[in-house]
Amino acid sequence: MVKSKIVYLCMTVLLLLFILLYTVLPNIGIETKNTEFSYENIIFNENKVTTVDIEIAEEDWQDMLDNAADEEIQQATITVNGKKVDNVGIRTKGNSSLTSVVNSDSNRYSLKVDFDYYDNTQSLYGLKKLNLNNNFSDTTLMREYISYELMEQMGLPTPAHSYMYVTVNGEDFGLYVGVEAVDETFLANQFGSNNGFLYKPDGVGSDLKYISDSIEDYTGIAVKTNESNIDESKLIEMIDAINNGGDIEKYIDVDEMLRYFAMNTALVSLDSYQGMMKHNYYLYEENGVFSIIPWDYNMAFGGFRGNGRMGGNMPNETSQANTEHPVNKEPQADNEQQPANARGAGMGMGMTGELMTDSAINFSITSPVSGASLEDRPLLNALLTNEEYRAQYEAYLDEIATKYLTESNIQEMTKKLAVLLTTYVEADPTKFSTTEEFLAGVEGENSLPEFAKQRSASILKQLSGELVVEAETQQEGGMPNFGDIPENGQMPDFNNMPEDFDSSKMPPMNEEMNKGERPNGMQPSDRNNGGFRGMPNGNKDMSATQDTTIDPQYLIVVAASCILLLIALVVVLKFNRRGRP
Template structure:
């Protein structure tokens, strides 16, 4: 038994790399003592297991996991000892003497994983890896004392500890996210924004409304209406691209701005093909952006740029993002986007849209003209300095507000979702109705703003 404990400890502290799919980044924390985790009996039984619901080779069931016309229910059970470990981990890293605390600095640690049970549709998923996620969302949840934390789920995180759950999946999905709808009285922004992006031809994660109940040793309690969000590096490349084997990056940090002198591989966070560690595509984008031919030979620069960045898709994303007013991303913040290499060209994938569809913070969302954007954000500034690209961007603005974001259509969607989630959302916020009303007004205002800008 002592030998097993030693092997287990070494395994966990080394990051559990042997139990991960090669295409997924291992983010097991090394900031905690794994011997504190309560694993219980490792010889578990899995009576609810079926290949279609739990097996690795199961087809991805988007209709079950990400429906648009129902609120899912997920029950999470974490034993009292492991719940206390999760809270102690936050105290050590976010408390007044152990981390950002009230200062709002970026989180620089990976929260502890613990095993727990997930119940859904009268089935159990066993010893699922559960941890907190997020940055400002997590910090604000911690400071407010709420139990409504954002969670990440990994269904075979602890497969080396519990052999019975080897390659456990949730209807084909290995990882999922539970977004807490932080600072969103409408509880819709995360879901609607991602769905609108996809309907406009911009790759984005699938989402669903989800009522979450938590038992941490004192019985099951409703903790809130969440948004279940697809993990981009788990399933999106294989389902939304013809070639699912390309490099996938989640840029974050100074280098994610692509400003002159900022590029470094460490800010690119390669999520796939880690063994090759080939960053030549994102470095190539940086080099093209700052090439001297940008000002001396515009046609050559355009050709070089279009050889490394899917510029048409980027302009489509940019138009949609500016219309819905998504401030917490590139142009204001150096995070919340992915880049995927399909056929040698990088494609933009938006991420974390819970603060979209409003004027926003940190100076607010970008204007439609983006005239205030400087060379500190060269992907925007340098593309908008090209008349051809600016014209295409404007064409996409018009297409977006007359199609995917047409006011009467979106207002009808808001009304349908209001009816769907009101019994859950009203338990958490007395401002739910006004939050939905503000979204309905917002889409009208944005339509008028685009028409006035284009005129």
């Protein structure tokens, strides 16, 4: 009898230990040992909105806003979902978006956070750099996020991404899309190594046309990693091969490139290699073979208009009256029309709420370029002039049109984002557009799902030969002087751009930036759970992620407890079969 009691007691203790380890510890905020890339689950939790709290000296913050075009680093403390990191570098970022906000009465800049700027050993759960993108030119607030989701679904190396609500010195600043930087950490995570060469093309040579055998002549192809060993790079050999008929399979990951260009074409993402700006992509060379990495999709879904032209007017096209930025006023009801200047930055270069344009829906899949000819983009040309590769490219387009860029798939995403984001959008004091415009992108005749429906139908018709679309092949050339922008605020013609054009050099107007205030009725951020009190949870059909990363040793303990529990059960069963002594 005594032995039986001892066995049952042991069983009870083991069972309680198992329950404790399995159900209690992961939910009481104990931070277990982090894996090298745990930031993917902790920071970029796509099931909720992450809070990013910036603490910075007021004079430094104002200086950064007043001189945003300089992109100078300021020192700050950043708290992400309650995790505080001191001595962090922060600056404004962007190209045309940065210039447009500078030339407007908004201070809603995209931001770059460098956790390792002052201490190269410092990170946030392994993350070294974080981009906070301001959703410039996107009334739906979803183009970039959904584009990255689709790139992931196509199996491409894609930066981690999620929505983040930013505060500055306790004041609400706005809803942003947080995107992982493409750097050594990203490379190690995606490719298992960061020993290769990472390139960010933007400028002379970014079209990958052959110039010479000297890498120094490709001034627009910046190497970001392993610079000291650049002589070992195969970049020139790759460029020579795609231009002059070499064995391109020796130098590029053909299948990956085909998947990338098929999805980029389906998304009508023309602020890219396929457009006249020939940028917004990364190349990573490892063991002499190049992969392509997607980047910057706020103008996807046809947001960068046909023929390389960006829609809308300059952001300073406003009435001289009522020049106060909306963050310094009482928020207007969403059914009221905001003054032009309130929407200025957003409705400037490239900003268009109109999705259903014929040029976007029926963008050519045969010669998928804009503002240039296919021959002007030799990487794409080398792929599509090969019958085998073109057949695979078309097969991927068919897969995209029937599986990924479908009305049902995009509708599922937009509805879940509406549940997750609407309260944040309403609270956002610096937003470029209204909550109604955000919701219009969720469903209806001018929504992202409707775009997907019509775009996919066009792709399938083009594949079958039922629809033939002429390519947009206006040639590149000279760029007008931005000092000659007419007084009516209309944008100059962007169809003609010089090889060395750098839009970041466009002159700012140096307008004074105003500091935002928290709108009335906004609940303070809940620092413990990364969201607002009462905020509905997202229901994304991906594996739910926890804010803590489970240490492998924890799993070992749980497994050992299960084994001991099973052993105890076996002992009890054998003991009962033998009967009492």
